[in-house]
Amino acid sequence: MLFRSAKAQPDDPYGQLFQAAAYEALYQEIAKRPYVIGSFSWSYEMIDTPRRLTDGVRGRAAEAVMAKWYALLGGN
Secondary structure (H helix, E strand, O other), X not given: OOOOOOOOEOOEOOOHHHHHHHHHHHHHHXXXXXXXXXXXXXXXXXXXXXXXXXXXXXXXXHHHHHHHHHHHHHOO
């Protein structure tokens, strides 16, 4: 998936802010297109600790972004 890989920065060592911003941008674009009637979020695995840059969205800032947009776009 395009946005799964995070980019480490000094202020964002695990790439959470980058990943969340990428998901936010993606869902903003989806919201502009009424012909998009759904999306499929691949199931995500449990993460190991300590965190790795290759972790998916579970327990990360991007998970909250996804939840917000699912509620907005799903009408809940």
